[in-house]
Every structure is written in structure tokens, then in C-alpha cells.
Amino acid sequence: MSAVRRRMKRDAFEAGPVAPAGAAPFQRAAPAPPAILERNCSVARTVRILSDAWAFLIIREAFFGARRFETFRAALGLPRATLTERLRMLTRAGIFHQAPASGSAKRLEYRLTREGLDLYPSFIALMQFGDRWLAGAAGPPLRLVHSCGCESRPFVGCSACSEAITAGEVTYRDGPGAGKAPVDPARRSRRASDPAQFERGRPSSVSRALQIIGDRWSFLVIREAFFGGRRFDRLQAELNIAPNILTDRLARLLGSRVLERRKYQDAPERFEYRLTGIGRDLYGPMITMMAWGDRWLARGKPPLVLTHARCGRDFTPLVLCDGCRRPIDSRSMKYRMCYDPGAFGEPEEEGATAPGRL
Ligand SMILES: [Zn+2]
Ligand SMILES: [Zn+2]
Numbered sequence: 001m002s003a004v005r006r007r008m009k010r011d012a013f014e015a016g017p018v019a020p021a022g023a024a025p026f027q028r029a030a031p032a033p034p035a036i037l038e039r040n041c042s043v044a045r046t047v048r049i050l051s052d053a054w055a056f057l058i059i060r061e062a063f064f065g066a067r068r069f070e071t072f073r074a075a076l077g078l079p080r081a082t083l084t085e086r087l088r089m090l091t092r093a094g095i096f097h098q099a100p101a102s103g104s105a106k107r108l109e110y111r112l113t114r115e116g117l118d119l120y121p122s123f124i125a126l127m128q129f130g131d132r133w134l135a136g137a138a139g140p141p142l143r144l145v146h147s148c149g150c151e152s153r154p155f156v157g158c159s160a161c162s163e164a165i166t167a168g169e170v171t172y173r174d175g176p177g178a179g180k181a182p183v184d185p186a187r188r189s190r191r192a193s194d195p196a197q198f199e200r201g202r203p204s205s206v207s208r209a210l211q212i213i214g215d216r217w218s219f220l221v222i223r224e225a226f227f228g229g230r231r232f233d234r235l236q237a238e239l240n241i242a243p244n245i246l247t248d249r250l251a252r253l254l255g256s257r258v259l260e261r262r263k264y265q266d267a268p269e270r271f272e273y274r275l276t277g278i279g280r281d282l283y284g285p286m287i288t289m290m291a292w293g294d295r296w297l298a299r300g301k302p303p304l305v306l307t308h309a310r311c312g313r314d315f316t317p318l319v320l321c322d323g324c325r326r327p328i329d330s331r332s333m334k335y336r337m338c339y340d341p342g343a344f345g346e347p348e349e350e351g352a353t354a355p356g357r358l
Contacts, residue, residue, distance in 0.1 A: 010016065028322065032166055035182040035183075036086055036099075036182065036240050037180040037181065037182055037183070037240075037305075038180060038181065038182075038183045038240075039180055039238075040178060040180060040181055040303040041180050041223065041290075041293075041303055041304075042290045042291075042292075042293025042294045042298050042302060042303060042304070043219075043223060043286050043287075043290040043293060044219070044220070044223070044293075044299065045293040045297040045298070046122065046215070046290070046292050046293040046297070047213065047216070047219050047289060048216075048291070049093065049195070049220070050119075050122075050161060050201040050210060051097070051213075051214040051215065051216060052086075052212070053194070053197035053198045053200070053217075054078065054082060054083075054086045054088065054204075054209060055086055055090055055211075056074075056087055056198065056214070057076050057197075057198070057200060057201060057207075058076070058083070058087065058090060059090070059095060059112070059116065059119060059123075060123065060204065060206060061075045061076060061201070062096070062110070062111075062112050062116070062122060063112075063120060063330060064202075065165050067101070067109040067110055067111060067308075068089070068101070068107075068109050068110075069083065069110070072087070072110075074274055075202075075328050076200055076201050077201075077301075081176055081340060087110055088173065089193070090110075090116075091110070094113055094115050094116075094296075094319060095112065095113060095116040095119070096110045096111060096112060096113060096116055097110075097111055097113050098110060098111075099111050099341060113224040113335075115296045116131060117329070117330055118295065118296070119292060120328075120329055120330040120333075121154075121288055121292075121318070121319035121327070121328060121329070122285065122288045122289045122292050122319075122349060123206050124144075124319050124328060124333075125154070125156050125284050125285040125289075125319050126152050126205070126206045126209040126210065126285045127142070127204075127205045127209070128153065128154060128155070128205075128284075128285075129205070129209045129281055129284070129285050130204070130205025130206060130207075130208040130209040131205045132281065133281065134205060134212075134279050135205060135208075138203070138338075138339075139338060140205060140338065141203040141204060141337065141338055141339055142201070142205075142335045142336065142337060142338065143179065143335065143336045143338065144333055144335050144336075145333070145334045145335070145336065146321040146323055146324065146326075146328060146332060146333055147238055147332040147333070147334075148323050148326065149320060149323075150321065150322075150323030150324065151323075152322060152328070152333070153319045153322045154262065154319045154320060154321055154322060155284070155319070155320060155322055155351060156283075156284030156285070156287065156288055156317050156318070156319055156320075157308060157317070157318055157320040157325070158308045158310070158311060158313075158315040158317075158318075158321070159315045159316040159317070159318050160311050160313035160314070160315045161310065161311035161313070161315075162306065162318075162320060162325045163308075163310060163311070164193065165283070165284060165308065165315075166280070166283065166287045167226060167275075167280050167283035168280075168311050169308060169309045170283075170287075170306050170307065170308060170309065170358060171306075171307045171309060172304050172305065172306050172307070173304075173305050173307070174303070174304065174305070175301065175302040175303050175304050175305040176300075176301040177298050177299075177301030177302050178303045178304065179303070180188075195211040195214070195215065197202055198210050198211050198214060199211070202270040202339065202341070209230070209282075209285065210291075212253075212256050212258060213285075213286075215249070215252075217239075217241060217245055217246075217249045218249050218252060219247070220239050220241075220255060221235060221249050221250065221259075221329045222253070222258060222275075222279065222282060222286070223272070223286070224238055224239060225259065225273065225275050226275070226283065226286070228351035230272040230273055230274055231264075231270075231272045231273075232246065232250075233272075236274075250273055253273075253279075254273075254355070256278075257276055257278050257279075258275065258276060258278055258282065259273045259274065259275060259276065259279055259314075260273070260274055260276050260277040261273055263272055278301050284317070287317040288302070288317050289318070291316050292316075294316075303356040
């Protein structure tokens with residue numbers, strides 16, 4: 001990839017374009033704030049893309065086969081200007097490319113690039129998390145069938161031994177890209193997408209998962225919890241976060257049962273915040289997104305190297321089919337919808353990038 005393209009990729013998500021009406025607003029901070037350092041993190045780089053609700057929804061519809069502007073529009077009901085702007089941003093970022101539509105040399109359509117298609121395992125890992133914890137009485141919206149023929153419940157596994165990964169069995173050390181880098185103040189102050197925006201369109205376990213971790217600060221608090229950050233002061237110092245924002249995000253994460261509060265001292269009373277079973281289960285989706293960020297955004301220098309304690313080897317997280325234990329991708333998976341697709345502007349196009357419908 002050329003230096004120019006790389007620069008554009010970064011700019012596409014970090015500079016924060018002017019948002020048209022109806023879009024998630026991007027705010028610029030007042031000029032010349034002091035430089036704030038942030039841990040280099042491939043998950044953060046990936047979450048930065050997916051935490052923009054519109055960008056996420058557009059990529060999701062592409063996995064359902066949408067390629068044309070009007071198909072995206074029908075499925076999501078976005079204002080034209082917003083959709084145009086986000087498609088442009090995602091194309092600049094290398095997630096989509098434009099190609100002539102089949103049967104019409106004049107009309108262009110949006111197709112996922114290899115990089116975009118490679119987001120599929122992250123979507124599936126988030127979907128499985130949402131299915132397990134957030135599906136509610138209606139149950140999971142989709143059922144997956146793998147090319148091996150089994151109804152699949154994919155899991156995040158170890159590339160060395162193919163066993164399922166849990167947070168407690170992984171150790172980590174600094175990789176070649178470890179360290180901290182200054183944060184662009186514009187990015188820091190960008191207002192998060194309203195969590196309700198993720199619910200637009202079809203019912204989706206990925207959307208439900210992103211409502212929890214798609215907010216930048218919530219995500220960072222969860223990440224620090226995986227690094228052992230439990231106490232207010234440490235979280236505040238590590239993240240350079242305003243106390244009122246930290247209080248708010250901790251309350252949200254307690255509300256969604258990702259964290260629980262435990263008293264660790266009586267006089268004065270002090271509490272710490274620990275990951276619950278739900279919170280620990282976010283580990284799989286997080287390291288899957290990390291692997292994507294390592295592959296596409298880390299310039300060959302992953303900030304973190306993971307070791308699987310069970311097999312003793314360094315590994316890359318893979319999303320594996322629980323039937324055949326092979327890695328899944330968008331071409332090897334079909335799905336069955338457990339809802340009425342007509343109610344959500346289901347695209348008619350069937351593309352090579354779409355998991356075939358049953
Ligand atoms: Zn292993
Ligand atoms: Zn399989």
C-alpha cells in the first residue's frame with residue numbers, strides 16, 4: 001500500500017468530516033489543547049471504524065448483499081447526503097471499492113474490498129456475543145450454516161491449537177508496535193454515535209453488542225479492565241478521562257451488566273469495578289477486532305503479542321466453526337433469518353460477498 005493511500009486511510013476516520021444533517025455529529029475541539037498520549041491499540045483502531053453507527057450499518061448491509069446506493073438507502077433509510085458521505089469515507093478507508101455493476105458498464109456499485117470482507121469474522125464474533133447475552137425473548141435473529149453442513153455457532157479460537165480462547169488463558173507482551181502516541185484532539189472530542197442509531201434496520205446481535213462497546217469511552221474502560229484496571233483513579237489516570245465522563249460510562253457498564261461493583265475497603269468506603277461473565281465474554285470479539293486492526297492498520301507492527309497459556313504458543317485469534325473447527329469467512333457461511341426480511345428493506349441483489357440465504 002502506498003504512503004499516500006495509508007495517509008488517506010488514517011484521515012478517513014480520524015479527521016472527522018463535516019457531518020451532514022441527520023448524521024452522527026463530529027465536533028472539533030478548541031484549538032491547541034495539550035497533547036494527550038494514548039496506548040497504541042489495534043482494537044481501538046478497529047472500533048473507531050465500527051463505532052460510527054452509520055459506517056457499521058452500511059458494512060453490515062454489504063454483508064447481506066447490498067451493493068447499490070439505493071439498496072443501502074432502502075435498507076437503512078439514511079438521508080442521501082449522509083449515505084453518500086459515509087460511502088465515500090469507507091471507500092477512502094479501503095473498506096469498499098467502486099466497480100462497474102454487472103450488466104451495466106455505466107453504473108458503479110460498492111463492493112467490499114479484501115480488507116472489508118475480512119471484517120466478517122469480527123462481525124460474527126460480535127454476533128455470537130449478542131446472541132448469547134442480548135437476544136432477549138425473541139432469540140437470535142439469524143442462524144448460521146457453515147459450508148461443512150452444520151448449523152454453526154462459531155467461536156473465537158487459537159490459530160495454533162484451534163481451542164476456544166478465554167481471557168484467563170491468554171498472556172500478552174509488547175509487540176513491535178507497542179507504545180503510546182498522541183491523540184488527535186478532534187478524534188478525542190468526537191461525540192459518539194447515539195447508541196439507538198445502531199438499532200436502525202433489521203434486528204441484529206452485532207448492533208446490540210456495539211451498543212455496549214461501540215461508544216469510544218465505554219470501549220476503552222472495558223479494554224483497561226482486561227489490562228487489570230479496576231479502580232476509578234487508575235482508570236482515570238490511564239485514560240485521561242474527565243471524572244464525570246468516567247462516572248457516566250461506569251454507570252452504563254454496570255447497567256448493561258458488563259461490570260460489577262465490589263467494595264474493597266471499609267473506611268472510607270471504596271469500590272472497584274470488575275468484569276462480570278458478560279464482560280469477560282467480550283474478550284473474544286475484542287481480540288478478533290484486534291487481529292483485524294493488526295492485519296490492516298498496524299503497518300506490520302502489532303502493538304501486542306498474545307500467547308495461549310493452554311498450548312504455550314503465540315497465536316492469532318481466529319473465528320472457527322464449532323462443527324469442523326475451520327476458520328469461517330463470508331463465502332463459507334449461509335444464514336437463515338428468524339424475522340421477516342420484508343420489513344427491513346431486504347436487498348434483492350445476491351452478490352459473491354453475501355453469505356447465501358437458505
Ligand atoms: Zn492454543
Ligand atoms: Zn463447519
